[in-house]
Amino acid sequence: MELFNPAAIERESMRIIEENLPDLATLPAGERSIIKRVVHTTGDLSCARLIRIHPRAVESGLRALKAGKPILTDVNMVRSGLIKNRLASLGVEVICLINHPEVIKNAQMRGTTRAMVAMELGVPKIEGGIIAIGNAPTALFTLCRLVSAGQVRPALVVGTPVGFVGAAESKEELISLGIPYITMIGTRGGSTIAAAIINALLLMA
């Protein structure tokens, strides 16, 4: 194996993951690809058992991407981690409002998180698209509230916020909504994981 050949490195990494997680072979191809990419991105085999995928998530996410629907992310790190040439060839725009002046002003005024305000402002812009939340539990709680109120119906929610305050609960709420989701249960998560899930879909679309 050539250690500095990028394609060879990725092939070898995926081979090691398959060898160590033989149960993945029993999953549908789309779900298998997503779980493998998350494990590849974290370097942690134990991540695999924390991932939950709604039965229609892969199909619904791929349909949105192929139709060129936009992606809304909670933080710029998620956007920054997406595969640029796949986004461009599908014509998919990625929106992140966390640094939008209106969001900063509004969050300060209300004493709340920018992630929450950015979600409220962003969801009307991505009807039928994908929402990827990799950092803030408050963003996912806000999204769940908007979905429950019938104010948005995303094709897919990738929800992997992280932390000891609210993250696990926000992901349980996402699962309970009944809309297509991909998540990692518990306190773990993060922007790299949300980006890895979207990238797995981008590579399949």
Add this chain to the structure above:
Amino acid sequence: MELFNPAAIERESMRIIEENLPDLATLPAGERSIIKRVVHTTGDLSCARLIRIHPRAVESGLRALKAGKPILTDVNMVRSGLIKNRLASLGVEVICLINHPEVIKNAQMRGTTRAMVAMELGVPKIEGGIIAIGNAPTALFTLCRLVSAGQVRPALVVGTPVGFVGAAESKEELISLGIPYITMIGTRGGSTIAAAIINALLLMA
């Protein structure tokens, strides 16, 4: 606790981490802050025991930041995760060359990773600064080679590349160099972890 107040969320998160990792109290304040921020960022208490910090790392990193020395990152995700207003108030520039046209061309020509070429091109620009590698083992291997050859002497290397192919070995090589480093041993790591370590330093500087 108010779940949507950002300062309250962070305080509560740090309190939970301290409660669950009482041994942290025995560490020097700088090292404790770094480990707490990594655990906060990953939502994973087990990360704490994987972090290794060279005895002069915190002091040397803080001195570089206070002197406004630049930071070189291997990927844009690390740059994207840094606290912008702290960088601005310290006058610290962040450089990432992974999408530089010369890097893309050169990597294709040589059949090697862009991360490796970006490191070769970047290190002469940050003498006395900090290098943060959160993704690519090939970037850290390249950096170790340049340090061994006496071609660069960074104030601090934050090396948390990830994966099953080379990551663990690249971090062992970093530790063996004898220069100030902060790393997470084994296969785990990632851009969020590299950014969290730099952010801990930015908040102390």
